[in-house]
Amino acid sequence: MMMERVEGALFDLILSGDGSTGPCSSGVSNSVVRHSSDNSSRKDLLSSLTDEIYDVQAIILAGGGSDGLMPLSSTTPKALLTIGHQSLICGSMTNLWRSGIRRFLVVTNKNENEAIETHVRTTFLEPILTVKNIYDTPRLDLNFYPLMDRNEDNMGTTDVLRCLSDKIEDDFLVVPCDLYGSFDFKGLIEQHRSSVRLCTVTLIEEESNRRLNKRGKEAVEEQIAPGGNKVRGWGYKYRVMATLDTKQSQLVGISDMVTVCSGASYELSKWMLMRHRNCTIRIDLFDAHIYMFSKHVFEAINLPHMYQTSIRLDLVPYIIRLQETPASSDWYSSVSRDGEGRMWTVADLRDTSQSERSRVFYYLGMSDSSKCSRINSLESVMNANMEACFDKTVPRSLPRLDGLNQKMRDVVLSIGFQFGDSVNIRMCVIGAKVSVGCGCKLSKCIIMDNVKIEDNVVLEQCIIGERSVISAKTKLKYVVVSPDQILPTNTYLERDFYPPFLSEE
Template structure:
C-alpha cells in the first residue's frame, strides 16, 4: 500500500519545502584547549572565517530559506550576533542575493543531537524534508544534489558518504631483497564500516568501536534479502544527513531513548528498513513509498572535499586545505573557477601585511588576515594568520594556525601549532605540535614538542618593550 499524499508531496520537491538544522551546541571536548570561555567551538576560525560559516553557506547556496541553529545557552548571544550581523555582510554571502532566515534554539547540554530535533520550534512548519549538518562540517558537497537524490529515491533518510583517498606510505624493506625504489602501500584512516547493497541502500553504518571481537556481524535477514552486500571501510561520514520530517518526528516521539543522530537514529532506521513493511499494524508510520528506505549517496574524494574540524589534527588540516584553495570554486558566487594566484617572483607579490620588514615571505597556500605586522626575515608557510597579529623578526611559521591578536616575538619558530587569541610566544622559542590556549604567555627560549599550554601564565610581562618593524 502506498501513502500517496506523502509520496506526491515529495515528488514535487523544491528547496522551499526543505528546512535546515545546524548543530552548534557542542562543547568541543575533542578539540581542547582551542575553545574557551569567550570563543565557542562553532566560532573557531577556518581560514579566517568562523567554522559555522561553511555549514551555513552550504545551506544558503542551496536556496534553502530557513534554518534552526542549535546552540548552548552560554554562547547563544555570540553565535546569534555573528550570524545576524557579520555572516550576512560577508562578500560571498552578499553575492548570493537571496536570504537565509535563522532561528536560534538552546540545546540541552545533557541531551544528544537527536534530542535537538525534538524541540524544533515551528520554523520548519512549511517543510517536508530536513537537512541536518554539524557546525564543524567544512566542504564543497552540493546540498542540492543530496536533496535531489533523496527525493528521487523516495528515501526516508539519506546519508552522505565520501570515499576516502588512499595515502601512500613507505613499507619497510625486507631483509635480503634489494630494490631501486622504496616499496609503497596505500592507507586511509578507518572511521566507519558501511554496509551497502548494490543499489547503495545503507544496510548498516558501524563505528570501529562497535565491532564484536574485531568482526562485523551480518544479520541473517540481510543475507536472505540481498544477493550482494558490500562492506566498505573507506567511507568517511561528514555528518550531512537528509530526513523525511514526518518519519523522524514519529520515530523520535515513539522512542525517547534515541539521543544521537549518528549513533542512534541512523542505525535504527537502517535496521528497521529490513523488517518494517506496510501492514495493517504499521500504516501509521508516515514514511514515503511502500517501504522505509535508507540510502547512501557515495561521493568520490577526488572531486569532493568534506571534513569535520572536530579534532586538533583535523582543525589544522582543514585550515591548511581551505587556505590553499581546495573549495574556492564552491565558495565563488560565479560559475567560473576563481583565478589562481600567479606564481611570479616573490618580489612581485604584494605582501598581506600592514607593515613588513625586509625579506619577508608568505607562501601562496597561506592566509593572512587584516592588520598583521611582520619584522625582518619572517617566513609564513602553509599557515593561517588571524587579524591583529604581530610577528617579530626572524620568525618562522610552518603549518600553523594563529588566531587573532597573537604575538610572536623575535626568533620564534613554530611548526604544526595552534595558538589561540591574544597568546604571546616569547623570543627565540621553538614549538612543534603544540596547542597554546587563549591569553597564555610562553616563556622566552622555550623548546617544547607536543604540549598543551593551558595553565597559569608564565613570565607575564608587558608588551611595551617589544619592537615591531
C-alpha cells in the same frame, strides 16, 4: 582562528612566492587584497539566486562541544573556530546557500547562542542582504534555537530533532556545523526525492593522498599532529562498516568501526538478506553526519528507547535494522511499538504495503563536488588551514624590499599585522592584529588573533591561541598554546601543550 568584527571591510592578504613584503606599518607591497564583500563575491551570491531553489529546511547542529578541539574551544565556540578566515558555521551555511537552501534552523546551546547568532547575522547574512532582489528568493528563513546548556550531557542529537518536531514541515536536512570543504547537497536532495524513503545517509571517502614533499614522499612531520599525538585522519571516529545493496543504492546495515573493533558483533538479519541477496560490505566509508530525513522519522524518534540517544550511533542504525519489516508499519500507526525481537513469516515478507516509505538509502559523496571533512580535532584544524594556504594563494612573486629581508610564501594574513626585519614565514594562517618580531621563523603554523611574537622565535607546526605572548628566543615544534598565555624567554617545547594537560590519545 577567531577574528574580531572590524567596522567596515574585512581584508585577507594572500601572499605567494619567494618575495617579501613592505614595511609592517603600511601593509604589503604588490600583494593581492581580497575583500569579503567585493564585486566577485557579490556576483557569486547573485549567480546562486538563478540556480534551482530547494524548499528544504536545513537543521545545523551547533550546540555541542568538542573535547578534540581543546584548548581552542575553551574560549571560542566550536562553530566560530575558523579555517583560513571563515568560521566553520559560515562555511557550512555558505555551502548550503550555494546549493539552493534558503531555510536554516541553527541549534545552539544557551551559553553560546548570542555569540553565534550575532556572528552569523553579521558575517553570513549581512553580505547576502546587500545583493539586489534578495527578498525575491523563496522563503529566506534563518532561526536560532538554544536548546541546551553547553555542558549538558542528557540531550543527544536525536532529542534535538524531537524538540524541533513542531518546526519541521516536510523532508529536512541535518548538517553538522563543523563541515569543511565542498559538498553536493543538490545531489543528496535530488536522490532523496527520487523515490519514497525514510532517510538518505551520506557516506563519503576520506582523501588518503597526503601532501607530498619535493621527492614525492610523504613528509615525516605530517605524521605528527599538533600537541604530539599520532596523525589519525579526521574520519577515524566516523568510519563505518556498511552493507550496501549497490543495485538499489539501499543501506542494508551499518555500524561504527570503533564499536566493531572493540569486539562487538556486526549482524545482518535473515529478513534483510532475503530481500537483498547481492550486497557489498565496505569498511572504507565515513558517516559524516549529513542526513536527509522524511518527516515520518519522528514516529521512530518518539519511541521511548530513543530518548537521550545519538542520530549517528542509535537512530540511523535502528531504522536501518527495521526498514521494510512489519515493525516499521508501527511507526505510522497510532500506537508505536519497538518491533525488535519479533518473529515474522514468509507472508509478511510478501507484504510490501509499508516497506517503501521505511527504506533507508545511501548517497556516496565521491565526486569533486563532495570533498569534505569534519573539523573535530586539532589535527583536522591544522590540515584544513594548511589547505587554505594553497587554495587562496595567488601564483605570483612579490619583489623584495631592500633592508627588510622578509620572506613569505603561501601565507594567509588578516588585518592589523606587523612584521619586523628578517622574518621567514611559510604556509601559515595569521589572524588579526598579530605582531611578529625580527628574526622569526614560522612554518606551517596557525597564529590566532591578537598574538604577540617577540624576536628570534622559531615555530614549526604550532597552533598559538588568541591573545598569547611568545617571548624572545622561544622554540616550539608541534606545540599547542592555549589562549591568553605568556611563554617565558628561551622556552623550548616539542610535541606538547602549553600549559600541559592530558591530551586525547
